Amino acid sequence: MILGHHENVFATSISNTLSLNKDVTTLDWDRIFIEKPNFDLDEQILFTKNGQKILFSITKISTNDFEFIISLTNITKCIKIHMQQSEITQSTGLNSVVFVSEKMQELMDITKTIAHVNSTVLLLGESGVGKSLLAREIHTLSSRAAQAFVSLNCGSLPKDLIESELFGYEQGTFTGGNKAGKIGLFEAANNGTIFLDEIAELPYDMQSKLLDVLQEGTIRKIGGVKAQKIDVRVIAATNKNLSSLVEKNLFRKDLFYRLNVVPLELPALKDRKEDIPLLIDYFLANFNRKYNQHKIISEYSRAKLMEYDWPGNIRELENIIERMVVTNTEMVIESLPKDKTLSAFEENTVEIKGILPLKEAKKLVEKDLVLKAYKIYGSTYKAAKALKVDQSTIVRKLQQYNEILEYDDV
Numbered sequence: 001m002i003l004g005h006h007e008n009v010f011a012t013s014i015s016n017t018l019s020l021n022k023d024v025t026t027l028d029w030d031r032i033f034i035e036k037p038n039f040d041l042d043e044q045i046l047f048t049k050n051g052q053k054i055l056f057s058i059t060k061i062s063t064n065d066f067e068f069i070i071s072l073t074n075i076t077k078c079i080k081i082h083m084q085q086s087e088i089t090q091s092t093g094l095n096s097v098v099f100v101s102e103k104m105q106e107l108m109d110i111t112k113t114i115a116h117v118n119s120t121v122l123l124l125g126e127s128g129v130g131k132s133l134l135a136r137e138i139h140t141l142s143s144r145a146a147q148a149f150v151s152l153n154c155g156s157l158p159k160d161l162i163e164s165e166l167f168g169y170e171q172g173t174f175t176g177g178n179k180a181g182k183i184g185l186f187e188a189a190n191n192g193t194i195f196l197d198e199i200a201e202l203p204y205d206m207q208s209k210l211l212d213v214l215q216e217g218t219i220r221k222i223g224g225v226k227a228q229k230i231d232v233r234v235i236a237a238t239n240k241n242l243s244s245l246v247e248k249n250l251f252r253k254d255l256f257y258r259l260n261v262v263p264l265e266l267p268a269l270k271d272r273k274e275d276i277p278l279l280i281d282y283f284l285a286n287f288n289r290k291y292n293q294h295k296i297i298s299e300y301s302r303a304k305l306m307e308y309d310w311p312g313n314i315r316e317l318e319n320i321i322e323r324m325v326v327t328n329t330e331m332v333i334e335s336l337p338k339d340k341t342l343s344a345f346e347e348n349t350v351e352i353k354g355i356l357p358l359k360e361a362k363k364l365v366e367k368d369l370v371l372k373a374y375k376i377y378g379s380t381y382k383a384a385k386a387l388k389v390d391q392s393t394i395v396r397k398l399q400q401y402n403e404i405l406e407y408d409d410v
Contacts, residue, residue, distance in 0.1 A: 128315030147192030155201030173223030
């Protein structure tokens, strides 16, 4: 007998008869079906047991010695997983800000308030926290939503090309340039929004020209003599400390004040860990759809993803989920990718120096496991279940370690 198992499907290969050897439990067909299945045929039967719809399948694999495969699939659970992934996609969309945390709710409340005015917005935060996504969200919520949203990474272009990209140039200005001239990104974004990412990388001489645009609401193409009136909402973003750059004369003070009208700081992912499960489901549904997969991430892997501090923030989480989907051959993903940072993170954190009495060493390991389980699962009940002890034991141990109960005890 060959037995394969995971949380949704299990299969058995049986030879000759249902009266198998003493180490294998014989299935009592009369308790499941009114009439025993016909094992001479390939059949599928859908039945309900304990409120779950189960698909019972029989596939003959040999005619000589009457071998066949029996598989039972929990259809109810599969449908539930599919609906959950569909709801995530429908409720968030492919380019929406995904969150449940209070920190992000406060930020989004402010975002909705300022979206309808034309004030310049400065987005702050670490790399990968979702500044470009929030910029697009501001545009989408604004009265300019039907107009253009134009984005430029100020650190992605050579210095001598930034001015022509931003403001364009008149015909005949450059040898080898477009004979008809070129419109710049500000003109392309007229009546809409322009997003200037990595604004700290903007060359110093270009900062004064951007300041003129913000103050006067006009642009002048390279080689042009007339100023052109434009109506553009400017959103800038940086992961650097602009105040510090101002003090070092690396960023214009007057431009900083112009940009800093409505500063919004996005929290790092490690400071909004309650958003991680939703983000995991969001990216999982996205990549399952993109690669035509139906992968599921196990509870163990989810717990490890919750524990990690994510120095690369949401962008790193997105990349890890994509890698998990495309590199795993099993439907249920039981482990994290082979990644240097993740591998180091998964190693045991208990370090015992020198020789300790065995009883004291056991206490150190126990404390590490209890605290780690409580941090991963977020409740004394779930931590107790994972460590296979009573919930009261976890509560008592945490009190003993002077650990403040921060999470919901469910």
